[in-house]
Amino acid sequence: MSDKIITPKTLSGFVEMLPNEQILFNKMKDTIRQSYELFGFVPLDCPVMDSSQVILAKAGGETEKQIYQLTKGDTDYCLKFDNTVPLAKYVAQKGEQLCFPYRAYQIAKVYRGERPQKGRYREFYQCDIDIVGRDTLDIFYDAEIPSIIYYTFDKLNIGKFTINISNRKLLNGLFEYLNLNEKSGEILRIIDKLDKIGIKNVKDTLAVDYKLNDKTIKIIVDFIEINGNNDKQISKIKALNIDNETFNAGLEELQTVINQIKAFGVPDECVAINLSITRGQDYYTGTIYETYLDSCKEIGSVCSGGRYDNLAKFYSAKNYPGVGISIGLTRLFFQLLENNIINLEQQSPIDVMILPMTENIDYANTVAKNLRRDNIRTILSADTTKLKNKLNYANKMNVPFVIFVGESEIETNTVTVKNMVSGEQVTTEINNCKNIIKKYLEI
Amino acid sequence: MSDKIITPKTLSGFVEMLPNEQILFNKMKDTIRQSYELFGFVPLDCPVMDSSQVILAKAGGETEKQIYQLTKGDTDYCLKFDNTVPLAKYVAQKGEQLCFPYRAYQIAKVYRGERPQKGRYREFYQCDIDIVGRDTLDIFYDAEIPSIIYYTFDKLNIGKFTINISNRKLLNGLFEYLNLNEKSGEILRIIDKLDKIGIKNVKDTLAVDYKLNDKTIKIIVDFIEINGNNDKQISKIKALNIDNETFNAGLEELQTVINQIKAFGVPDECVAINLSITRGQDYYTGTIYETYLDSCKEIGSVCSGGRYDNLAKFYSAKNYPGVGISIGLTRLFFQLLENNIINLEQQSPIDVMILPMTENIDYANTVAKNLRRDNIRTILSADTTKLKNKLNYANKMNVPFVIFVGESEIETNTVTVKNMVSGEQVTTEINNCKNIIKKYLEI
Numbered sequence: 021m022s023d024k025i026i027t028p029k030t031l032s033g034f035v036e037m038l039p040n041e042q043i044l045f046n047k048m049k050d051t052i053r054q055s056y057e058l059f060g061f062v063p064l065d066c067p068v069m070d071s072s073q074v075i076l077a078k079a080g081g082e083t084e085k086q087i088y089q090l091t092k093g094d095t096d097y098c099l100k101f102d103n104t105v106p107l108a109k110y111v112a113q114k115g116e117q118l119c120f121p122y123r124a125y126q127i128a129k130v131y132r133g134e135r136p137q138k139g140r141y142r143e144f145y146q147c148d149i150d151i152v153g154r155d156t157l158d159i160f161y162d163a164e165i166p167s168i169i170y171y172t173f174d175k176l177n178i179g180k181f182t183i184n185i186s187n188r189k190l191l192n193g194l195f196e197y198l199n200l201n202e203k204s205g206e207i208l209r210i211i212d213k214l215d216k217i218g219i220k221n222v223k224d225t226l227a228v229d230y231k232l233n234d235k236t237i238k239i240i241v242d243f244i245e246i247n248g249n250n251d252k253q254i255s256k257i258k259a260l261n262i263d264n265e266t267f268n269a270g271l272e273e274l275q276t277v278i279n280q281i282k283a284f285g286v287p288d289e290c291v292a293i294n295l296s297i298t299r300g301q302d303y304y305t306g307t308i309y310e311t312y313l314d315s316c317k318e319i320g321s322v323c324s325g326g327r328y329d330n331l332a333k334f335y336s337a338k339n340y341p342g343v344g345i346s347i348g349l350t351r352l353f354f355q356l357l358e359n360n361i362i363n364l365e366q367q368s369p370i371d372v373m374i375l376p377m378t379e380n381i382d383y384a385n386t387v388a389k390n391l392r393r394d395n396i397r398t399i400l401s402a403d404t405t406k407l408k409n410k411l412n413y414a415n416k417m418n419v420p421f422v423i424f425v426g427e428s429e430i431e432t433n434t435v436t437v438k439n440m441v442s443g444e445q446v447t448t449e450i451n452n453c454k455n456i457i458k459k460y461l462e463i
Numbered sequence: 464m465s466d467k468i469i470t471p472k473t474l475s476g477f478v479e480m481l482p483n484e485q486i487l488f489n490k491m492k493d494t495i496r497q498s499y500e501l502f503g504f505v506p507l508d509c510p511v512m513d514s515s516q517v518i519l520a521k522a523g524g525e526t527e528k529q530i531y532q533l534t535k536g537d538t539d540y541c542l543k544f545d546n547t548v549p550l551a552k553y554v555a556q557k558g559e560q561l562c563f564p565y566r567a568y569q570i571a572k573v574y575r576g577e578r579p580q581k582g583r584y585r586e587f588y589q590c591d592i593d594i595v596g597r598d599t600l601d602i603f604y605d606a607e608i609p610s611i612i613y614y615t616f617d618k619l620n621i622g623k624f625t626i627n628i629s630n631r632k633l634l635n636g637l638f639e640y641l642n643l644n645e646k647s648g649e650i651l652r653i654i655d656k657l658d659k660i661g662i663k664n665v666k667d668t669l670a671v672d673y674k675l676n677d678k679t680i681k682i683i684v685d686f687i688e689i690n691g692n693n694d695k696q697i698s699k700i701k702a703l704n705i706d707n708e709t710f711n712a713g714l715e716e717l718q719t720v721i722n723q724i725k726a727f728g729v730p731d732e733c734v735a736i737n738l739s740i741t742r743g744q745d746y747y748t749g750t751i752y753e754t755y756l757d758s759c760k761e762i763g764s765v766c767s768g769g770r771y772d773n774l775a776k777f778y779s780a781k782n783y784p785g786v787g788i789s790i791g792l793t794r795l796f797f798q799l800l801e802n803n804i805i806n807l808e809q810q811s812p813i814d815v816m817i818l819p820m821t822e823n824i825d826y827a828n829t830v831a832k833n834l835r836r837d838n839i840r841t842i843l844s845a846d847t848t849k850l851k852n853k854l855n856y857a858n859k860m861n862v863p864f865v866i867f868v869g870e871s872e873i874e875t876n877t878v879t880v881k882n883m884v885s886g887e888q889v890t891t892e893i894n895n896c897k898n899i900i901k902k903y904l905e906i
Contacts, residue, residue: 027778031512038557042507058835059835060840061812069474113471119860131511133535143510164843283825283828334468370503373503385726389728397500
């Protein structure tokens with residue numbers, strides 16, 4: 021042991037929040053969790069690490085470079101870089117003990133050793149739900165997912181949002197139809213960049229880098245630029261008369277999903293077919309989702325996902341189709357702060373601070389217990405600190421209520437409660453005091 | 464990418480729970496969190512990793528061997544092995560932006576690469592609270608901590624428990640008095656093993672390994688074996704008339720804490736002075752706590768902690784005294800299961816499953832929304848699965864209520880609700896149905 025002091029700092033790409041940030045962050049995390057639970061999802065809490073063999077089974081390219089790897093004893097570990105790989109392993113391993121459709125939610129930190137830059141984190145929360153079937157999973161669930169996105173973002177109360185929907189079979193089918201199968205991965209990647217690079221650059225890249233002819237480029241571009249309300253877009257897609265099985269399967273699925281979403285009561289203006297979304301290189305095979313905040317589309321999709329044919333193919337010979345989404349909460353949180361959509365004012369971990377004015381704290385403690393029974397977060401400030409300093413503390417911590425308990429309150433079985441914001445002060449009996457506080461806190 | 468299937472398994476020392484386990488585990492975790500929050504603690508969520516320099520500043524011996532270490536880029540990381548080191552660094556770094564006393568709670572996974580054995584985990588939850596002062600921290604807080612332990616374990620509802628209390632200054636002072644300062648660390652370690660090895664072995668070890676004479680051993684053993692109710696023990700300690708400053712400071716602190724705990728309304732039978740507890744080699748300097756379940760003491764302390772003079776000495780020249788405790792939840796959970804103190808029956812993530820009997824699900828969906836508004840966890844089972852299979856699913860998942868919505872319910876604006884446990888079934892209007900469900904769920 022040495023007495024040298026190590027200057028503490030936060031590691032690049034990691035987050036250490038101040039109390040008011042953490043409280044607000046946790047509120048959002050709780051809202052998401054409550055929403056997922058209300059839709060009957062089961063919590064799943066996978067280890068932070070798994071064997072490298074498991075984690076790297078699917079990885080490759082950029083992802084693999086970003087993975088944190090370590091060896092201890094005779095085990096080679098990787099930290100999880102998403103929640104999907106651990107879910108896939110879990111389903112493959114525990115499949116016989118689960119009920120299907122298995123509805124799982126995960127709210128967990130994941131790890132990516134990216135080059136640190138604004139909006140990129142090396143440790144961040146992903147909030148996932150997945151509905152996994154055995155052998156089959158009804159298209160109905162592709163429509164349920166947007167209804168859960170809608171409920172969740174409505175509860176988060178961060179402004180208007182639009183759930184963009186497409187189906188991977190449409191573009192895949194179109195590429196088959198255009199005999200572009202071999203280049204489909206690369207073309208999808210280019211289209212995925214549309215928002216960033218603009219339509220002209222997409223066209224140029226397809227022409228120069230991928231040697232597509234003008235006619236082919238026009239068909240692709242006309243397709244991804246189809247617009248109008250959802251019914252109109254469906255009509256336009258139909259009118260293309262693309263003679264390809266995959267394409268038409270995608271069209272039918274899309275139509276079914278859009279209709280079912282309506283039945284789920286999601287307002288029309290919150291759902292938009294967007295044929296230019298592709299979910300990049302991911303393993304999606306059908307319906308795909310991206311969610312944008314109307315007031316700041318530039319921050320990108322805040323909730324994405326889709327349908328996959330076979331979740332656990334690296335870990336099981338059985339077939340587990342599924343559909344899921346993920347909210348990248350850490351990134352979203354800081355973007356909302358930066359865009360003043362949420363703000364840190366008035367975040368307090370304490371609802372009431374009780375200040376006993378007598379040496380004997382029995383009565384004050386009874387009051388504290390009584391308040392906590394109604395879920396009022398209460399501290400009993402009975403240390404020897406000066407009253408002035410205690411009130412300073414209450415102010416700094418944004419504590420909304422202070423309760424004074426002195427001889428006269430003890431005698432009359434009352435409390436003196438002060439609203440620290442309005443300055444209003446009243447001596448009243450405890451149940452009435454509780455009502456004042458609960459009304460203010462809206463609990 | 465290869466198509467070879469990797470057989471999934473859970474890594475030794477890591478935990479992957481089945482849904483009913485996870486739901487019960489999370490309930491306990493939520494109870495602890497709610498208790499900590501009701502006492503005004505602020506959430507703190509430190510990164511899983513920090514620089515090796517920070518994590519290893521305090522470590523040494525066994526702990527250091529157990530640490531998971533990794534390098535990526537130019538950073539040498541360690542996974543946290545407890546919540547205290549990250550807290551210490553955080554306080555040292557953010558001290559100027561915090562209000563003191565800083566009341567923090569952390570419910571987080573920590574990592575220790577121990578040799579796997581029964582009851583030992585490599586990844587496990589620790590649920591910590593700490594109250595940290597700047598320069599000073601009133602002894603009052605040493606008494607508040609047991610009142611929070613009491614509240615928390617009472618809410619956990621896992622049977623009777625006893626909070627054992629001592630003060631490190633007592634044994635330290637006694638060793639000074641006996642001129643055993645140099646051997647004090649080793650002797651504390653022997654005493655710490657009392658429960659495991661018994662009093663005869665403690666005596667023998669002190670005589671043979673540490674060459675203590677019979678008289679000295681008798682004084683130590685008589686001291687740690689002091690018993691009786693708390694008042695009696697205080698009298699017996701006083702009667703020893705040990706002429707040592709440290710010892711008498713410890714006695715005074717212990718007396719103050721025991722009296723204050725009473726004022727906090729913690730029942731006498733839940734608090735016991737126990738002079739043989741030492742908290743091993745830890746950095747505690749005053750009051751120490753260990754909590755035992757009366758019905759299974761053999762599982763050891765389920766909530767331990769104490770007072771430390773200087774939390775952040777490795778990271779700051781400033782002085783941050785504190786007091787805190789930790790619940791090792793993962794270990795506790797599995798011990799409670801094994802001892803049948805908790806059980807997994809009837810854990811369901813779903814309160815109600817709605818079965819629409821018509822193609823149009825508008826009305827069924829309205830019912831689902833209505834139930835969720837009252838925090839009833841509801842799934843709308845509108846896929847094309849056969850009714851029989853849906854009811855099987857409800858049974859397997861322990862769903863307590865199924866609601867049928869057919870033509871006649873839609874016409875009469877009612878629902879048919881079936882209690883899956885009693886088999887009772889009734890057709891009634893939706894608000895009445897909600898009351899039936901809420902009464903059953905006690906929400």
